[in-house]
Amino acid sequence: MSEPADARSDLALMEYADGETGGQPGGQPDGQINEATAAAVVAARLARDPDARVKVAAIKQVGELVRGHLELSADAVHDAKFAAMWRRIDDQLEQPATGLWARVSRWFDRYRGHVITGAVSAGAVAALALILRPSTPDPGIPGRNAAAIDVRPVALRATPEIDSLDTPGGSSTVINLDDEDGHTTVIWLTPADTVEGI
Amino acid sequence: MTSRRWVTVAILMIVVVPALAGTMKEARADVTADCEFLEISAKAGGKPAIDAELSPVEKKLKKPPFSTWNQFKLLSRSQKSLVKKKAEPVSLKIGAATATLVEIVDKSKVRLTVTMDDEKGKQVANNTTTVEAGDYMIYVHPLANNDGHLLSLTCK
Numbered sequence: 371m372s373e374p375a376d377a378r379s380d381l382a383l384m385e386y387a388d389g390e391t392g393g394q395p396g397g398q399p400d401g402q403i404n405e406a407t408a409a410a411v412v413a414a415r416l417a418r419d420p421d422a423r424v425k426v427a428a429i430k431q432v433g434e435l436v437r438g439h440l441e442l443s444a445d446a447v448h449d450a451k452f453a454a455m456w457r458r459i460d461d462q463l464e465q466p467a468t469g470l471w472a473r474v475s476r477w478f479d480r481y482r483g484h485v486i487t488g489a490v491s492a493g494a495v496a497a498l499a500l501i502l503r504p505s506t507p508d509p510g511i512p513g514r515n516a517a518a519i520d521v522r523p524v525a526l527r528a529t530p531e532i533d534s535l536d537t538p539g540g541s542s543t544v545i546n547l548d549d550e551d552g553h554t555t556v557i558w559l560t561p562a563d564t565v566e567g568i
Numbered sequence: 569m570t571s572r573r574w575v576t577v578a579i580l581m582i583v584v585v586p587a588l589a590g591t592m593k594e595a596r597a598d599v600t601a602d603c604e605f606l607e608i609s610a611k612a613g614g615k616p617a618i619d620a621e622l623s624p625v626e627k628k629l630k631k632p633p634f635s636t637w638n639q640f641k642l643l644s645r646s647q648k649s650l651v652k653k654k655a656e657p658v659s660l661k662i663g664a665a666t667a668t669l670v671e672i673v674d675k676s677k678v679r680l681t682v683t684m685d686d687e688k689g690k691q692v693a694n695n696t697t698t699v700e701a702g703d704y705m706i707y708v709h710p711l712a713n714n715d716g717h718l719l720s721l722t723c724k
Binding site for chain 1: 628677684692695696697699702705723
């Protein structure tokens with residue numbers, strides 16, 4: 371057998387071993403022979419050629435080794451790496467905004483109608499509160515920011531008025547003193563157990 | 569009520585409540601009176617003596633009925649901004665006191681309620697008086713050893 375013929379024959383065996391020729395080690399193109407014929411041809415050749423049998427067995431063994439190695443490599447990759455990989459893919463497909471401002475913007479976008487309704491209502495109520503509040507708290511009661519209580523000239527001041535006076539367990543005497551500085555109301559308390567009063 | 573309606577209500581509350589609170593606070597803050605309280609110890613002694621800090625009432629203390637004593641010493645002094653209808657405690661060295669601004673009358677007078685307790689915590693006076701701004705009220709509480717415990721106040 372010449373060298374090119376051997377090479378073609380080995381290639382046909384490899385294709386046969388890999389199942390790429392549909393079980394046609396004879397290299398018959400286009401399915402001109404059916405599977406039963408091809409199987410018969412292969413069986414006949416393998417029966418008469420020990421080298422071919424060894425080659426087919428070696429090719430199958432190598433194929434098994436490569437397949438097993440690849441499967442082990444795939445198993446060695448941790449699931450977390452796959453998960454991370456999928457997350458990266460998802461992130462690239464859809465880039466969600468992650469910053470605080472983006473979240474706030476999303477929230478306002480989502481509730482825009484309610485925010486506007488609430489703000490307008492709140493503004494209306496606040497405006498009503500400002501309009502309806504009394505401009506002066508009480509007639510005759512000046513505000514703190516306005517002038518303080520009027521200190522009238524001494525001559526115009528009224529005499530102090532005692533509205534009520536209780537001295538539990540004692541008695542009292544009220545004395546009004548007048549001088550150039552104004553009125554002074556003295557309330558002299560006398561406990562019941564005091565022997566001498568004023 | 570849905571969560572979206574709660575959002576609307578929350579926004580209303582956030583804006584309206586501070587506005588109303590500010591309005592109410594401002595209204596409350598309008599009615600005040602600034603008052604000065606002088607707690608005075610009075611004794612009878614050999615040499616007359618009146619603390620310099622008592623100069624606003626010195627002339628009054630030299631006249632009857634205070635002439636029972638001739639030595640007057642300032643025990644404590646406090647300035648209080650009285651808020652309408654809020655009892656304000658007045659710190660005293662002897663006993664305790666409170667002052668309440670009942671109202672301001674005719675822009676120039678204050679109606680005050682003053683209470684005094686002795687050193688045992690027993691109330692000795694509960695008085696409401698309408699007095700002109702700038703005038704004085706002096707509460708006199710004689711003590712057991714013939715000393716006197718005075719509380720002077722004036723508002724404006």
